[in-house]
């Protein structure tokens with residue numbers, strides 16, 4: 463999935479540092495800012511018990527499916543004659559909230575999705591909600607289908623990477639037909655868990671071996687940058703969302719992260735670190751973040767000695783004016799928490 467700050471390219475680097483700790487199989491790895499779950503999925507495969515948390519609903523949906531779920535849902539109650547993913551892919555399209563507001567349908571100008579794909583999204587999302595309300599699918603099945611839809615939308619959205627704006631011309635990926643895929647469920651036989659909470663509120667509720675922190679590091683709020691995925695996850699069935707502006711943004715005041723507000727970020731991190739109940743704290747950050755590196759070290763240093771690892775990383779799609787790729791320094795800070 464395309465996601466700002468996604469750590470897919472840094473997994474080996476993170477693994478190397480964690481493996482160096484020689485923790486026993488099944489140790490608890492808490493990915494408390496989980497986003498796409500790329501990091502949690504990796505450590506789940508390595509045999510850790512993974513706890514995954516993010517305060518956004520679409521990220522929770524991914525965590526529920528990719529982390530907490532250990533076996534492919536069977537959808538027995540639906541009694542369909544074909545596979546549920548094929549069933550949803552074969553639904554005819556429907557003109558609904560997404561088509562009217564996020565595809566260039568009639569007078570609407572926004573083109574996040576093609577009309578055909580937006581109509582599919584409307585039909586599929588509504589069907590999932592109907593099954594949920596009728597209790598024809600379990601919570602696990604609900605999130606499995608929702609995750610599949612979120613991934614499919616991410617692959618066919620007419621954007622450069624975030625939903626802050628749509629492209630004025632059609633990107634090739636947006637012209638492809640939206641298609642749900644079967645989710646990949648990995649069973650690591652551990653009691654993995656998914657949470658949807660503010661990191662600072664949940665951090666002291668669980669004793670863990672590794673607390674992995676990958677907070678937002680710049681002022682772009684994830685709730686606004688990925689508002690369309692959040693809208694899909696929350697749905698528009700109980701109350702039609704009041705959307706506004708050129709992008710058709712949904713209100714996100716309640717989902718603003720302190721980590722993206724320069725005057726609040728350091729205090730938020732200090733509070734998180736102080737409350738952590740972990741043997742080790744591992745923090746990802748980079749040299750373009752709103753908290754300076756010396757400040758980060760000072761915060762982490764309140765819990766023990768800080769070991770610093772750095773790696774140069776070509777940033778996703780970021781290009782200098784001379785055409786060269788922007789290189790950022792990716793930091794990992796490890797703290798063995800003092801008793």
Ligand SMILES: C[S@@+](CC[C@H](N)C(=O)[O-])C[C@H]1O[C@@H](n2cnc3c(N)ncnc32)[C@H](O)[C@@H]1O
Pocket residue numbers: 465466467468469470494495496497498499500501515516517518521659660661662676677678679684685719720721
């Ligand atoms: C840099 S991204 C994490 C990316 C993730 N490691 C990945 O590989 O996809 C930061 C995440 O933190 C979440 N977030 C921001 N503030 C939060 C908070 N206070 N509590 C919980 N999650 C938060 C955002 O929704 C976002 O998904």
